[in-house]
Amino acid sequence: MTKLLIVDDDADFTVQLAQVLEKQKYQCFVLNTPEQVIETIKRGKIPIVLLDIMLPRISGFELCRRIRIDREVYNTGIIFLSAMNEREELEHGFCQGGDDYIVKPISMPLLLNHLNALIASQQHNALIDSFTGVGTVRFIRLELQRAILLRQKFDLAYIELARFASLQSVISQPDALNIINLFVRQLKAIATSYFGKDFQLGHIGNGHFILIIPHKDLESLLNDLKQSWERLLPEIYSKYQLSTENSKDKKDSLLSPYLCGLFCSPTPILSSQSVFDSLKYLHTQCRAQITNEVLIDRRNIK
Numbered sequence: 006m007t008k009l010l011i012v013d014d015d016a017d018f019t020v021q022l023a024q025v026l027e028k029q030k031y032q033c034f035v036l037n038t039p040e041q042v043i044e045t046i047k048r049g050k051i052p053i054v055l056l057d058i059m060l061p062r063i064s065g066f067e068l069c070r071r072i073r074i075d076r077e078v079y080n081t082g083i084i085f086l087s088a089m090n091e092r093e094e095l096e097h098g099f100c101q102g103g104d105d106y107i108v109k110p111i112s113m114p115l116l117l118n119h120l121n122a123l124i125a126s127q128q129h130n131a132l133i134d135s136f137t138g139v140g141t142v143r144f145i146r147l148e149l150q151r152a153i154l155l156r157q158k159f160d161l162a163y164i165e166l167a168r169f170a171s172l173q174s175v176i177s178q179p180d181a182l183n184i185i186n187l188f189v190r191q192l193k194a195i196a197t198s199y200f201g202k203d204f205q206l207g208h209i210g211n212g213h214f215i216l217i218i219p220h221k222d223l224e225s226l227l228n229d230l231k232q233s234w235e236r237l238l239p240e241i242y243s244k245y246q247l248s249t250e251n252s253k254d255k256k257d258s259l260l261s262p263y264l265c266g267l268f269c270s271p272t273p274i275l276s277s278q279s280v281f282d283s284l285k286y287l288h289t290q291c292r293a294q295i296t297n298e299v300l301i302d303r304r305n306i307k
Contacts (some may be wrong), residue, residue, distance in 0.1 A: 013057040039063040053082040073102035095211035153271040158220035162266035168213030265291035267302040
């Protein structure tokens with residue numbers, strides 16, 4: 006039975022909504038004021054919040070921001086329920102970290118569909134990658150959202166091991182996993198030498214990584230990573246009997262790293278999706294270079 010927290014200052018509405026949802030096998034908790042929301046989530050280990058926006062003293066938008074900043078609860082699913090239906094309000098809700106937005110009066114079939122989708126997403130999107138022990142896409146999105154909401158300047162790097170997907174067709178899965186974990190250890194060691202524990206790393210699949218670091222030393226870190234990993238490649242080729250074909254072509258050498266990064270100065274209108282889109286475009290430009298060099302976008306994403 007999935008737990009839900011309903012937060013709305015309309016007491017009659019919350020009672021009626023809870024009664025309907027409990028018939029659908031949800032366990033509902035209700036708050037009509039905003040002050041105890043985060044404490045209730047923590048105490049009850051509640052995975053999803055249905056959140057009104059027009060609350061007394063603390064708005065639903067502000068509550069959402071506070072949830073997304075608190076690492077203990079920032080993976081909570083948040084669905085806004087509001088009578089405000091202007092496009093600007095919906096966009097603002099997503100910028101604050103909302104997962105979904107449903108306009109009142111509520112259609113119960115629509116709400117149930119959206120709840121089911123959010124629950125499925127939570128079940129299939131763990132925060133830690135079981136293969137590498139580093140973060141997943143969901144983890145990186147949450148950490149990125151947190152940094153944006155804290156208005157912290159930060160740098161973001163995208164790293165790809167060239168042709169890793171094709172490598173998995175010629176060596177065993179355990180061997181491919183060994184190579185990925187070797188790279189993770191190398192990346193973490195270099196990031197730690199620069200920033201101690203003050204960085205966040207995610208593996209988004211098939212040898213693609215995203216790294217969030219403080220706003221300094223991005224280019225130096227990526228160049229150090231590139232040089233140290235390329236020194237290891239001959240040993241890796243030999244150990245796993247990999248073909249050295251194209252090994253002299255730094256553009257697309259097997260397991261050679263594509264590395265790019267950008268600077269970010271968060272503003273109230275910046276969304277994690279817009280930052281991801283900018284990083285994805287930069288990665289495309291990086292792969293299109295004639296020579297495989299570290300590519301840095303020095304403009305501040307705002």
